[in-house]
Amino acid sequence: MNIQNEEEGCTGCKAANPPKWRQDFPIEWEGDHYVSRREMVKFLTLGSLLLAAANWATVLASKLLHRGSRAERNIGPVSSFEKNGSMLFRYPTESDPCIAVRTPEGKLVAYSQVCTHLSCAVVYDKTENGLFCPCHHGLFNLAGQPIAGPPTRPLPRVQLEQRGDQLFAVGLEVS
């Protein structure tokens, strides 16, 4: 009641003698909103900084992961590949299954064996002349592109290099 009287009473004495609660809390409603919004912009900018940093951290992580994929590995003798034949190997690490195929044209190609749909292992299908995923009947052609079934992304390609009779995996290319 006292407060109301002081607020509704003479405006001149209000300025000269503000109520006790006003002295303890001298911030207007408008000013209060103003400050909190300013704080919110600061908070959002800090969040923005953290998100940008997290995004660059993914770039850094990809560099570290990519470093491992530059290792070289001997797959075996080229002469062991029959025409329309395939061979399984591991690259770049022991936990990354890959498949090398000699195409009907005699060209050697290799891909990660992990299907880009739900990570089942693809196998070479001579009749379809492609890499077949038995889990959901996905099919990739020998360029690694998905041509049937649920996969939408191509298989990572293993770069091959022939040195004499030996075949080496020298890199992993993800498109």
Added chain:
Amino acid sequence: MSLRRQGTTLFAAILAFASAAVVLQLWLLTVSLEALLSGAYKTLIPASAGSTVLLLVNAGLLRYVFRFDRDAQGE
């Protein structure tokens, strides 16, 4: 209309911009993480660059807010 009162409206707009930028950055981060896990590294640098641009926009807005605040106090 006082500078402080104008600021209340202005800050609402700035907040909306900054919030939209942060939501976009969140989306870019999810895209980057998905690309990282699927091995599609080509997406990562453009997404990070985009995120940095949004950060710069937010930093510019914050600088403007500080300037506005200083002017309002001087009024």
